[in-house]
Amino acid sequence: MKHQITSGDGFAINSRKPRSKYAKRRKKPKKLINIIFSQKTTIILLLLLQFVQIFIMFTILNENYNYLSVLFTTLGIIVAIYIVNTDRQPAYKIAWIVPLLIFPVFTTILYLILTNQPYKRKVSNAYVQKNLDTRCYLPEDIELSKKIKEEDPELYRIIRYLDDSAGFPAYGCEDVTYFPLGEDKFAAMLTELRKAEKFIFMEYFIVDDGEMWGEIVDILIEKAFAGVEVRLIVDGMGSQFTMPMKDKKAIEKAGGKVLIFNKFRPMMSTIQNNRDHRKILVVDGNVGFTGGVNIADEYINRLIRFGHWKDTAIMIRGQAVWNLTMMILQMWEVISHETTDYEKYRPTPPDENTTSQGIIVPYSDTPLDSEKIGRMVYMTMINTAKNYLYITTPYFIPDNEILTSLELAAKSGVDVRIITPHIPDKWYIQCLTRSYYMELLNMGVRVYEYVPGFIHAKNCLSDDKRAVVGTINFDYRSLYLHFEDAAFMQDTACIPDIKADFEDLFKNKCHRITHEDVRQLSFASRFMSVILRIFAPML
Missing domain, CATH: 3.30.870.10 (Endonuclease Chain A)
Known part of the structure; x- marks a missing residue:
C-alpha cells in the first residue's frame, strides 16, 4: 500500500519567523552518546534490569527446586483462574494467560507484583475522592436538562450518563471553533494567550523544545511577570525529558508554577502506564482549547517527521469552559496537595443577550476508576x-x-x-x-x-x-x-x-x-x- 505524494499536494510548512530568543530555538538531533547517557535511557535500563533479575531468579529456582516449580505452577493456575473471573476485557485476560502458560513461574510473580501496589491505590483513591469532592462545583443546569429530556430523549440519556458517571454537566454552546490543522490551533492559542489578564492554565502530554514551545513559553514568562497566574501540568513520560528544565525554572522565577504528573521512575509499577494524555489550555476561564495537538513542532508542521502531520482541535468560549478549568484544578490538587478557591476561576457570567446553538459537554476520563x-x-x-x-x-x-x-x-x-x-x-x-x-x-x-x-x-x-x-x-x-x-x-x-x-x-x-x-x-x-x-x- 505505497502511494506517492506529489510536490503540489498543497501542504505548505508554516514559515513564519520566530519572534523571540526563546522561539529561535530549533530542536536538534541528539548525538548518540547523549542518548546513551541520558536520564531517560538510564531509567529504562534500570527497569529492564529489574525485569531480567526477576526472570533469572525464578528461572533458576524453577530449574533447581522441583517442589518450588510445582508450587509456582499451581499458583500460576490459581492466578489464571482468578484473571478469567475478573471483570477485565477478554483481550486483557488473554495477554496475561498466554505468558502464564509459557512462563508460569515468572509471569505469576510479575502479575502479583504489578497488581499489589499500595502507592497506586493511594493515588487512585486520592483522584477519585477529589472528583467526588468537587462535584458540587459542577452543578447540572436543571432547566436545560428538562428541555433536552422533553425534546430529545436520546440526547438526554447521553448527557445524563456524562453528568452522573463522569461528573461533567451539559451546556448550551455559546461558541465553538473547529481547527482542521494544528497550525490553525496554534495561531489561535497565541492570540488568546496574549490576551490573558487573570490566569493561564495548561495541561499537556507532550511539551517538546522547539519553535512552538519557544513562542508559547515566551508569552508564559511575560504574563507571569505581569501578574497573570500561570499553571502548567506536563506528563512525566511525555514531557519529563523533552521540556527544557531552564524553561521550567524561568516560568517559576517569573511567578508561574509547573508540575510534573507521575514522574517516570526506575521502578516496576503499573502506575507508569497511567499517563496524563490530556491537552487542555484555559485562558481567564472564558476560552478553552482541547484536541489532539501537543506542544511540539511536528504538530504544526514546522518539523517534518512522518510526512504531513494532520491534527485537529477545538476552541470553546463561554460557560462550558468551566468543565475544562475544573479538570485542571482537580489534577493540580491531586499532584500538589494544595487547596483551591475555585470561585476565582469561574467564567464571566453570560450577557442577557447571549445565545447558544446546540449542546456541548467537555468531559474527562480517568483510568483510576471502573468507569470507562x-x-x-x-x-x-x-x-x-x-x-x-x-x-x-x-x-x-x-x-x-x-x-x-x-x-x-x-x-x-x-x-x-x-x-x-x-x-x-x-x-x-x-x-x-x-x-x-x-x-x-x-x-x-x-x-x-x-x-x-x-x-x-x-x-x-x-x-x-x-x-x-x-x-x-x-x-x-x-x-x-x-x-x-x-x-x-x-x-x-x-x-x-x-x-x-x-x-x-x-x-x-x-x-x-x-x-x-x-x-x-x-x-x-x-x-x-x-x-x-x-x-x-x-x-
Missing part, C-alpha cells in the same frame, strides 16, 4: 448513528465490543468510515491497526489511510448532528490506561466544519483500502500482527 467514559461515549456514537459514522484515529486497536458495535452499525446500513495514518509514528502499531482491515472490510466498514503522512486527529462524527473531538484514541491505552479528555457536541455551529474536513479527506487526501490492498501486505507484517494482537492491551 471515553469508551462509552464512542460506543454511544456508534450505536446511535443512523446514516453515517466517520472516525479518525492514529491508532486503531479496538476491543471486541467496539468491533461488534461497528459491525452492527455497518450491517444495519450505516455508512461507517475509518481513517488511519499511511505513514505511522510506530511501525508495530500500524501493523496491529492493519491487522483489523480485512475484518472491517468484511463487515462493510470503509477503511481509508491518510496518504500525505500521519493523522493524529481523534474525531468522531455522525449524521450531521453529533461529534466528539478530543484526545481519545481507539486503542487500549486511551480507553483503559490514560487520563483523557474530549468534548461531546450536538448541533453546534462547528459540526458543518467537521463534516467538510472529513469530506476533503475522503476526496483529496486519503486512499480507500481494498481487499486487494490487504492481501498484498507482506508475510512478515501479517505474522507480526498475529503475535502483537495477543499483547495488544499492553501496547
Whole structure:
C-alpha cells in the first residue's frame, strides 16, 4: 500500500519567523552518546534490569527446586483462574494467560507484583475522592436538562450518563471553533494567550523544545511577570525529558508554577502506564482549547517527521469552559496537595443577550476508576448513528465490543468510515491497526489511510448532528490506561466544519483500502500482527 505524494499536494510548512530568543530555538538531533547517557535511557535500563533479575531468579529456582516449580505452577493456575473471573476485557485476560502458560513461574510473580501496589491505590483513591469532592462545583443546569429530556430523549440519556458517571454537566454552546490543522490551533492559542489578564492554565502530554514551545513559553514568562497566574501540568513520560528544565525554572522565577504528573521512575509499577494524555489550555476561564495537538513542532508542521502531520482541535468560549478549568484544578490538587478557591476561576457570567446553538459537554476520563467514559461515549456514537459514522484515529486497536458495535452499525446500513495514518509514528502499531482491515472490510466498514503522512486527529462524527473531538484514541491505552479528555457536541455551529474536513479527506487526501490492498501486505507484517494482537492491551 505505497502511494506517492506529489510536490503540489498543497501542504505548505508554516514559515513564519520566530519572534523571540526563546522561539529561535530549533530542536536538534541528539548525538548518540547523549542518548546513551541520558536520564531517560538510564531509567529504562534500570527497569529492564529489574525485569531480567526477576526472570533469572525464578528461572533458576524453577530449574533447581522441583517442589518450588510445582508450587509456582499451581499458583500460576490459581492466578489464571482468578484473571478469567475478573471483570477485565477478554483481550486483557488473554495477554496475561498466554505468558502464564509459557512462563508460569515468572509471569505469576510479575502479575502479583504489578497488581499489589499500595502507592497506586493511594493515588487512585486520592483522584477519585477529589472528583467526588468537587462535584458540587459542577452543578447540572436543571432547566436545560428538562428541555433536552422533553425534546430529545436520546440526547438526554447521553448527557445524563456524562453528568452522573463522569461528573461533567451539559451546556448550551455559546461558541465553538473547529481547527482542521494544528497550525490553525496554534495561531489561535497565541492570540488568546496574549490576551490573558487573570490566569493561564495548561495541561499537556507532550511539551517538546522547539519553535512552538519557544513562542508559547515566551508569552508564559511575560504574563507571569505581569501578574497573570500561570499553571502548567506536563506528563512525566511525555514531557519529563523533552521540556527544557531552564524553561521550567524561568516560568517559576517569573511567578508561574509547573508540575510534573507521575514522574517516570526506575521502578516496576503499573502506575507508569497511567499517563496524563490530556491537552487542555484555559485562558481567564472564558476560552478553552482541547484536541489532539501537543506542544511540539511536528504538530504544526514546522518539523517534518512522518510526512504531513494532520491534527485537529477545538476552541470553546463561554460557560462550558468551566468543565475544562475544573479538570485542571482537580489534577493540580491531586499532584500538589494544595487547596483551591475555585470561585476565582469561574467564567464571566453570560450577557442577557447571549445565545447558544446546540449542546456541548467537555468531559474527562480517568483510568483510576471502573468507569470507562471515553469508551462509552464512542460506543454511544456508534450505536446511535443512523446514516453515517466517520472516525479518525492514529491508532486503531479496538476491543471486541467496539468491533461488534461497528459491525452492527455497518450491517444495519450505516455508512461507517475509518481513517488511519499511511505513514505511522510506530511501525508495530500500524501493523496491529492493519491487522483489523480485512475484518472491517468484511463487515462493510470503509477503511481509508491518510496518504500525505500521519493523522493524529481523534474525531468522531455522525449524521450531521453529533461529534466528539478530543484526545481519545481507539486503542487500549486511551480507553483503559490514560487520563483523557474530549468534548461531546450536538448541533453546534462547528459540526458543518467537521463534516467538510472529513469530506476533503475522503476526496483529496486519503486512499480507500481494498481487499486487494490487504492481501498484498507482506508475510512478515501479517505474522507480526498475529503475535502483537495477543499483547495488544499492553501496547
